[in-house]
Amino acid sequence: MPADTLKPVHVRYFAILREQRGVAEESFETEAATATALYQELQTRHGLAIPPESLRVAINDEFVPWETEIKPGDRVVFIPPVAGG
Amino acid sequence: MFELSDTPLENLDARAGMADPRAGAFVTFEGWVRDHNDGQSVTRLEYEAYPALAVSEGKRILAEARAAFDIVDARCVHRVGDLAIGELAVWIGVTAAHRGEAFRACQFIIDEVKRRVPIWKKEHHAASDSGWINCHQLPAHS
Secondary structure, eight states: OOGGGOEEEEEEOOHHHHHHHSSSEEEEEEOOSBHHHHHHHHHHHHOOOSOGGGOEEEETTEEEOTTOBOOTTOEEEEEOOOOOO | OEEEESSOOTTOOTTTTTOOTTOSEEEEEEEEOOSEETTEEEEEEEEEEOHHHHHHHHHHHHHHHHHHSOEEEEEEEEEOEEEETTOEEEEEEEEESSHHHHHHHHHHHHHHHHHHSOEEEEEEESSSOOEETTOTTSOOOO
16 A cells, blocks of 8 residues: 555544453555545554444534545544443 | 443433423433342442543434434533443433424434443353453453
C-alpha cells in the first residue's frame, strides 16, 4: 500500500472496551476503508474480544452504519451494549 | 433538556423551571442504586458516559417524546461517576395537560434512555468480581 492511503484517526474507548484495550484513547494511522475494517484491525492488533455484532459505531459523535467510509481525522468510537438508567 | 451530572442529584430542585400554566400534571421518575441485581449483593455502581453522544441521543429521545405524546415539557438528568447504594442515578420529569400522556411519555423516555444512550454501569459486588452490565455475556479479554 502506498503511504498516502494511510489516514490519521482518533479512537476513544469506553467501559469494557477501554478495559480490554488498556487505554481510553489513541491516535494512529490506518489503511482501513470502513468502520468494519478499522474494528477488525483493532481486534487483530489488540485482541479485543467483543464481536462487532455486539457493538455500534459512532464517527465524529454521531451513530453511523458499519460500512461508513473512514476519512482522515475521523474520531471513532465503538460502543458496547449500553446500560444507563 | 438532557444533561449529565458528575455531582449528586439529591438536591436537584426537580420542579424548578417546569411550572407552566398549560400543565395540569407533572410526572417524575427517579432511578436509584439498589443493593442487589440478579441475585448478587451490590456494593456500588460506577457509571461512565460517552458525553457528546449521550447528550445528543438523550435530546433526540426527548424530542421524540414531545412529538409522540401530548406533553408540555420533558427533561432528563443522568449521573456519571461512582454512586453509592440509594443514590439517585437518573431523574426524568414530564409535564402535560393531563396525567395519561405525562405517564406514558415518562415511561417511553426511561425505556429509550436505557436502550439507546451511550452510558454504561459497572456493578461492584461484595463477594465476587464486578462486571459491566449487559456485557456479561460477551467474551472476556482473549
